[in-house]
Amino acid sequence: MDSVTLTIDGRPVTVAKGKTVLQAAIESGISVPYYCYHPGISIDGSCRVCVVKIEKMPKLQTSCSTLCADGMVVSTRDRDVVEARAGVFEFLLINHPLDCPVCDKGGECPLQDFSYTFGPAESRMDFPRRVFDGEGVKADVDFGPTLMLNRNRCILCTRCVRFMKEIDGDAQIGIVDRGYGSEIATFQEQGVHSLISGNLMDVCPVGAILTKDYRFKSRPWDNPGVVDTICTLCSKGCNTSAWLKAKPEWARGSRLIRMTPRYNPDVNGYWMCDIGRFNYHWIEGENRLRRPMMRGSAGSAAQAAPLEASAWHDVQPRLRDRLQEAGSGGAFHFLASAHASMEELFVLKQLAEALLGGDAMKSVSIGWEATEKPQPATTKFKVPVTDAPNVNGARDLGFAVGRGNEGPADLSGLRKAVEAGTVKALYVIDPAGPKGSLGDISWIAAARRSGALSLLVVQAVVTSELTEAADFVLPGSAWVEKDAIYTNDQGRVQAASRAIAPPGEALEDWQILVNVGRSLGVALPYESSGDVRRALAAAMTGYSEAERLAFMRPVPASTWMQASNPSERWKWDFLFQDLPPTKGHNVQMEGLPAQATPFIPLKPVQ
């Protein structure tokens, strides 16, 4: 790759050809403020805060729109630059409400941060501020199903306009009127209707666009932990960060407070979809399974007896007995969701092989759903149809997945066998949210109620029609509650990190399978998910890197707060280099040093 060398503030800087002076400054840790520039969208050159002085150029230049050239001599600290920049900051604030104390962006706001660094100490403005829809948070107006807009805070950087036009593909946001009367608007105030609307909150450098989900919920200093992980709600596998709120045990509300995208050029760029961003409330919701459950006493009356919460050490032996009764061969079947991780499917495969021998792979079905997502044809961020993260992983393990990520799973064969009574016992593993991830499975519940199935074991995370029909309910973990790897639709193996602990007595799903196996006398020599990954890496081609994937632990938000806007986490890597580095957090498989997977203490199982 061609490179160019220039001098910024007396420092020689070498960057790839085609980079702008602003990018060069950011890459070399030199602070230059910017608002209209965002690395994921086109250059606008309108906010004017990124001005620098370049030798041989008569006027100050906006660094975001100036390409680096060999021998260029740039100053970001020249008196002219400092004064011009401060002037622009003064302009940006003369009409800004400065309601930071009630603004949800407060504490992670580039306008706050950069103004403190580069702006004048005080404003000379003594006219009333421009007001659009009211004052304070009363000026928040509905901006579509997911967002709120506060026009008073808007600095007209047009990032949102460009995001909708260039990334979403449907230019729903525009500016109406001009000059000092310019305001952000949508057609007839309809607001933004998009599957990727949540990105607008990240893109907006101020508190003008907020998600309804996060508004009034927390402040960055209330979020002491942030965990880099991935989203597992579809086959894309967007790299994300899970934000945790500080909260005493007894207090209401959840710890998981929001999801934000994390830059990965090969997977999701700077973005994520609204499904992945907003669909996390169930994880700490009312319907979570917290304790194992089973029906009264053993024997013929089992189906009539109510499901009762029990302890693992009571459930375990009973489950063993019933599984042994169910026997082997075609009569016993596993149905696993493609939401199950590589570790879980790997252990399941070994368990099935030990129990069912040669019929094992025929006796495990993999299920998932697929839904067409309505998006503009020109969108740059396509949300895939497959609503599960690991269909490719299941295929790599040798399970039959049909057309794979191209459409939904075909469970019609299994359904026939269950309804015909050929399959007598079914063990379902589904660690996905409220509606499950297997599509319409009312036929399973019906088969158990009718007696066509004589045993139904459900390992899941939330109550459902299925768990209600089950003989045994085993509480597993959502993806943010366990360290696990998934293979996305590109075949990329990615790590999802444990951000919070599973609730109550729920266990990580690999552990449940290991425990079930051991009770049946199957030797599954794993004490941690790391053990499983090591075995998996050794056994499977193409997965040798799997055991070296890095799992993240909560990073203190003090470091995060320096990052200002979550979508600009990359900035923090470069700009705030005097802070403790956590380099490598956004690189999943790029030669990271081997890192021991920390052991997750589990409750003893008797």
Added chain:
Amino acid sequence: MAYEPVLTKFVNEPNSYTLDFYLKHQRGYEGLRKALTLQPNDLIEQVKASGLRGRGGAGFPTGMKWQFVLKDTPKPKYICCNADESEPGTFKDHVLMERNPHLLIEGCAISCYAIGAKVAYIYIRGEFFHVQEILEAEIDKAYKAGYLGKNILGSGFDCDVYVHRGAGAYEAGEETALIESLEGKRAQPRIKPPFPAVAGLYQCPTAVNNVETLCNVPLIVMNGAEWFSSIGPEKNGGPKLFCISGHVKRPGVYEASMHTTLRELIYEQAGGMIDERPLKAVIPGGSSVPILLPEQLDTPASFDHIQKAGSLLGSAGLIVMNDSVCMVWLAMNLLHFYRHESCGKCTPCREGSDWLFKLLRRVEAGEGQPKDLDLLFGVSNNIVGKTLCAFGDAAATPVLTTMKLFRHEYEAHVREGRCTLPASWRAEHPIFAAH
């Protein structure tokens, strides 16, 4: 030597705008006929040799601009004629289009041929309905007579000319904003580079030229580069239109060579000052340029001379003011225009023009404080040179130039709490829109 007008000689004839009149009295389309026998490159060389400088404001050499238009590209090329004419004090293009439209049409066709374009768009100011009607009717006639369309005059050269009317925005006259507006977007400027000559209309090589600039092209082709450059001072050749407004007896459009001094323009052409009152100030190039004082009236009205005198010829709109005009009021009046017309794309202009206007309104009303004067100066300087397009500098200029030359008037407003000019001399206030 009396100057013989060539651009506007017949504008007072009732039928001057018709094709027949143009053919009969102005050697109509002879220039095009001749141009089509030349190589495009030779044409560009001829325009370069003539020294023709853009009449839109910047005075950039037209031949050079054409030469920059990218040649080696499969993309189509375009001529965009800038007929947005919205600079306060400027009303010359209007006359050319209304009274001599075929000169512009011919100029468009020749310019297209020179740069290898097949289409010219005339981007006309939003308020010019009737001018658009005239232009379109005359373009129709030119098509029917074979001066536009396919295989023009049997040469094999095709050329279409379209008129596009804007929605009425001063900023649409900035060349890249004009291109955006033509493409159907908001009239907001683009970052330069790339310049229109490389990536203009629909990202294709484009030359944006003012109406008057293009009207000079047929004359150069017909009469030769030497003829053109012999009119006026060196590097400031050719006929020039001056728009004279303000406190003169005969405001209007006057054609002259750029040898002509401001004094001659004001006192001879425009008939001198109304009621023989003393001249206090003149803005020589439309509202965006610095003021010249009475002692500078002997400056020839050429690009270079006016620049040397500390101002700019700009769009050659001379705004002449007598001693009744309060300079604080003048600045306020102009800032009212600029803050209304700022496109709002970039921060210093969007925020600064509004702030300046509010400050000026306060000072003009006699409610200002000494710190407001420092602020006016400081805010203006925070705009100048920091904006995306030249509008920002233009908006700050009225403040900076009046503060530089008439600071005592500002100070008097602050000190006395009112304008100190005798009340009967006060010009009427503009009516401001609600804010």
